[in-house]
Amino acid sequence: xxxxxxxxxxxxxxxxxxxxxxxxxxxxxxxxxxxxxxxxxxxxxxxxxxxxxxxxxxxxxxxxxxxxxxxxxxxxxxxxxxxxxxxxxxxxxxxxxxxxxxxxxxxxxxxxxxxxxxxxxxxxxxxxxxxxxxxxxxxxxxxxxxxxxxxxxxxxxxxxxxxxxxxxxxxxxxxxxxxxxxxxxxxxxxxxxxxxxxxxxx
Amino acid sequence: xxxxxxxxxxxxxxxxxxxxxxxxxxxxxxxxxxxxxxxxxxxxxxxxxxxxxxxxxxxxxxxxxxxxxxxxxxxxxxxxxxxxxxxxxxxxxxxxxxxxxxxxxxxxxxxxxxxxxxxxxxxxxxxxxxxxxxxxxxxxxxxxxxxxxxxxxxxxxxxxxxxxxxxxxxxxxxxxxxxxxxxxxxxxxxxxxxxxxxxxxxxxxxxxxxxxxxxxxxxxxxxxxxxxxxxxxxxxxxxxxxxxxxxxxxxxxxxxxxxxxxxxxxxxxxxxxxxxxxxxxxxxxxxxxxxxxxxxxxxxxxxxxxxxxxxxxxxxxxxxxxxxxxxxxxxxxxxxxxxxxxxxxxxxxxxxxxxxxxxxxxxxxxxxxxxxxxxxxxxxxxxxxxxxxxxxxxxxxxxxxxxxxxxxxxxxxxxxxxxxxxxxxxxxxxxxxxxxxxxxxxxxxxxxxxxxxxxxxxxxxxxxxxxxxxxxxxxxxxxxxxx
Numbered sequence: 245x246x247x248x249x250x251x252x253x254x255x256x257x258x259x260x261x262x263x264x265x266x267x268x269x270x271x272x273x274x275x276x277x278x279x280x281x282x283x284x285x286x287x288x289x290x291x292x293x294x295x296x297x298x299x300x301x302x303x304x305x306x307x308x309x310x311x312x313x314x315x316x317x318x319x320x321x322x323x324x325x326x327x328x329x330x331x332x333x334x335x336x337x338x339x340x341x342x343x344x345x346x347x348x349x350x351x352x353x354x355x356x357x358x359x360x361x362x363x364x365x366x367x368x369x370x371x372x373x374x375x376x377x378x379x380x381x382x383x384x385x386x387x388x389x390x391x392x393x394x395x396x397x398x399x400x401x402x403x404x405x406x407x408x409x410x411x412x413x414x415x416x417x418x419x420x421x422x423x424x425x426x427x428x429x430x431x432x433x434x435x436x437x438x439x440x441x442x443x444x445x446x
Numbered sequence: 447x448x449x450x451x452x453x454x455x456x457x458x459x460x461x462x463x464x465x466x467x468x469x470x471x472x473x474x475x476x477x478x479x480x481x482x483x484x485x486x487x488x489x490x491x492x493x494x495x496x497x498x499x500x501x502x503x504x505x506x507x508x509x510x511x512x513x514x515x516x517x518x519x520x521x522x523x524x525x526x527x528x529x530x531x532x533x534x535x536x537x538x539x540x541x542x543x544x545x546x547x548x549x550x551x552x553x554x555x556x557x558x559x560x561x562x563x564x565x566x567x568x569x570x571x572x573x574x575x576x577x578x579x580x581x582x583x584x585x586x587x588x589x590x591x592x593x594x595x596x597x598x599x600x601x602x603x604x605x606x607x608x609x610x611x612x613x614x615x616x617x618x619x620x621x622x623x624x625x626x627x628x629x630x631x632x633x634x635x636x637x638x639x640x641x642x643x644x645x646x647x648x649x650x651x652x653x654x655x656x657x658x659x660x661x662x663x664x665x666x667x668x669x670x671x672x673x674x675x676x677x678x679x680x681x682x683x684x685x686x687x688x689x690x691x692x693x694x695x696x697x698x699x700x701x702x703x704x705x706x707x708x709x710x711x712x713x714x715x716x717x718x719x720x721x722x723x724x725x726x727x728x729x730x731x732x733x734x735x736x737x738x739x740x741x742x743x744x745x746x747x748x749x750x751x752x753x754x755x756x757x758x759x760x761x762x763x764x765x766x767x768x769x770x771x772x773x774x775x776x777x778x779x780x781x782x783x784x785x786x787x788x789x790x791x792x793x794x795x796x797x798x799x800x801x802x803x804x805x806x807x808x809x810x811x812x813x814x815x816x817x818x819x820x821x822x823x824x825x826x827x828x829x830x831x832x833x834x835x836x837x838x839x840x841x842x843x844x845x846x847x848x849x850x851x852x853x854x855x856x857x858x859x860x861x862x863x864x865x866x867x868x869x870x871x872x873x874x875x876x877x878x879x880x881x882x883x884x885x886x887x888x889x890x891x892x893x894x895x896x897x898x899x900x901x902x903x904x905x906x907x908x909x910x911x912x913x914x915x916x917x918x919x920x921x922x923x924x925x926x927x928x929x
Binding site for chain 2: 261262263264266269271272274275276277278279289312313314317318319320321322325340341342343344347351352381401404405410416417420421423426427430431434438439440441442445
């Protein structure tokens with residue numbers, strides 16, 4: 245997983261609520277056996293609409309996406325996080341996220357930062373540019389802040405473990421395997437207490 | 447004094463391997479279902495890191511999403527190639543990965559093959575009090591049997607394959623209580639849709655639900671599977687039912703369920719899996735059974751529900767501006783206008799299937815209405831996709847397949863099918879489908895497809911009239927007929 249410390253750049257002023265992962269990446273893109281190259285399928289349906297933010301050259305390559313409530317609801321497809329990552333997005337800022345999407349994003353080095361709707365409204369303004377040209381947004385994971393050059397400063401909460409992993413770009417499986425003895429101890433206890441749990445697959 | 451605990455807390459506590467100072471827990475996973483769409487990258491990750499599957503004996507692989515629902519073998523038993531090369535490649539990857547990592551695979555033409563969430567309970571792989579995961583959000587289904595079951599992403603699939611654990615934070619608890627008696631013609635699907643409408647698609651985010659009250663106690667296991675399945679549609683990763691005598695009766699004798707003395711020991715433990723009297727939930731939602739009616743969706747979110755006797759809502763009636771905009775966008779996509787009666791909406795496609803409603807009781811309920819009748823002339827295509835090969839076989843033994851085909855339905859092979867259209871079963875753009883599936887998202891059943899979520903009985907009713915129809919109108923004509 246790539247480290248994430250600070251992210252600075254333009255942001256897609258998307259803002260849509262209840263964006264499900266079928267919208268982020270339609271199911272026909274799920275037939276890949278690779279994690280790469282899904283950016284071209286991201287928001288495919290919305291991108292058919294003229295004037296959509298994703299194809300607006302003003303926002304091309306933005307590392308930040310600003311979205312509405314309940315972003316990433318629906319399917320558990322991690323392809324949604326892969327597609328955003330492939331677009332170059334490192335941070336999604338929204339008032340709320342679905343649990344599964346948030347977890348998937350984090351495991352791919354993408355920060356899901358939760359800020360209240362009024363902060364989102366303000367960041368949408370900044371992203372579009374108060375003077376008509378998009379302005380940059382600065383995200384600092386260590387400080388847990390989202391700031392702009394207009395003295396906006398918003399603080400977000402993040403699970404300390406997720407923060408630690410993102411800052412260090414840590415391999416979670418490697419971390420867990422470090423506790424393999426503990427897993428073995430648990431398995432031995434279950435084998436004794438609930439032996440019927442074991443032989444599931446004949 | 448012993449702490450009073452909810453069912454969720456009891457299952458959670460029994461699976462903690464290690465607890466970090468910040469509260470994150472390493473949770474043991476008892477059961478892992480694997481399908482072909484969300485696993486290739488996970489197996490590839492293991493291979494690249496030189497890792498193995500820690501517990502292949504707790505892992506079961508079943509292909510379901512990509513499989514065509516047309517016959518899979520020719521008369522000589524040879525595989526009929528899957529036309530879409532990418533679908534074929536994904537199936538091939540699972541068929542290669544499962545034996546390489548020692549995982550049992552139920553193959554595409556095995557009688558036991560089906561949708562993972564139908565196969566798990568049917569095989570007795572799903573058990574009360576277990577933690578069960580799958581790279582699929584509808585894993586919540588298995589909560590019907592009292593398993594703490596939830597969907598995970600591919601990185602987590604890889605984590606479970608390698609370690610048989612997940613790093614998780616404990617969720618908040620929500621009880622969803624429905625007391626009373628369901629009205630005539632009202633099914634488990636209507637209850638699930640009513641819950642989505644009541645709490646919204648984000649209402650359950652961060653929570654594990656427990657379904658409580660007389661309606662759920664009286665509900666069959668298959669009805670509970672429908673309700674638990676749609677927990678995720680209300681934002682909750684998991685939805686639990688306390689295991690009871692119905693659960694035990696359902697599981698007894700299933701191929702992978704415990705046997706003999708093991709069975710008795712298991713049941714003894716399962717009986718302890720109830721929320722303690724006086725245990726406190728973080729949130730409580732109470733719905734009166736009498737308020738639940740045959741329901742359809744009008745929009746592009748499962749929370750967009752309305753009584754089939756109702757009208758399409760006016761976007762202007764929503765309080766907040768973004769909801770008004772979203773409703774208008776939904777209506778434009780759905781080709782509906784505010785104030786239009788749902789019962790006037792013409793339907794062109796009928797899909798009976800998906801992990802929500804493809805079990806034998808679902809098929810019986812639809813067949814009961816269709817028996818001796820024929821689909822309306824406006825219906826371009828109607829199909830039944832049983833949830834598994836065993837459901838299909840059972841239905842055929844009961845003669846249901848003939849009822850469906852005589853009525854003008856196609857009778858297909860099991861799989862996920864038109865629920866999400868990864869295989870060739872799609873609804874054409876701009877056309878309208880009454881579907882027993884779980885999601886009416888834009889493009890879910892195919893680009894531009896318009897989905898109305900309904901119960902199997904309501905899907906059958908729509909097939910007979912060619913429009914969205916209150917199933918009670920048809921039931922009245924059949925004296926004494928119940929769903």
